[in-house]
Amino acid sequence: QVQLVESGGGLVQPGGSLNLSCAASGRALGDLVMGWFRQAPGKEREFVSAIARSGSSTYYADSVKGRFSASRDNAKNTVYLQMNSLKPEDTAVYYCAASRSQLFPRVRTTSYDYWGQGTQVTVSS
Numbered sequence: 564q565v566q567l568v569e570s571g572g573g574l575v576q577p578g579g580s581l582n583l584s585c586a587a588s589g590r591a592l593g594d595l596v597m598g599w600f601r602q603a604p605g606k607e608r609e610f611v612s613a614i615a616r617s618g619s620s621t622y623y624a625d626s627v628k629g630r631f632s633a634s635r636d637n638a639k640n641t642v643y644l645q646m647n648s649l650k651p652e653d654t655a656v657y658y659c660a661a662s663r664s665q666l667f668p669r670v671r672t673t674s675y676d677y678w679g680q681g682t683q684v685t686v687s688s
Contacts, residue, residue: 565589565677567659572682575649579686583644585659585679593617593637595677596662596669599644601655601684608658612644613668622668627653649686656681 571583585597593616602608612633613622621633630649635642642659660675669675 565595565661567661567677567679569657569659569679569682572657572684574685574687576688577650577686579649580645580647581649581684583646583657583659583682583684585642585644587640587642587661591637592635592640592642592661594663596664596667597633597635597642598660598662598669598675599633599642600658600660600672601653602658602681603655606655608672610670610672611657613670614642615667616665620667622670624670646684649684651686654684654686656683 566588568586598613599611600608601611610624614633618635630647632645658681659679661677662669662675
């Protein structure tokens, strides 16, 4: 069993930045493909980013490409999502997720086996 805990969310003005963290326990992070998803009120959960087990490959939704950057530190069992140039439409609860599959990238929610509880990101002036 893998436990995931997100942190780093908050309120930020348009154009600002946030860095989300996701701490994993229960299994070595290097065994897992990691993903970030988000869910805005009244909308379905959507894919944001995925990062391969070694961290050598990343994949992003078109809506965040060039603004968000995923990274991981397997020694610390932590993955990160650096979010720059934030827009009001980025407002959502952000979730990290872990997949036991070796396939990459994984963009569907059903491809992930473990989920965190989420952290709220609000972009507003």
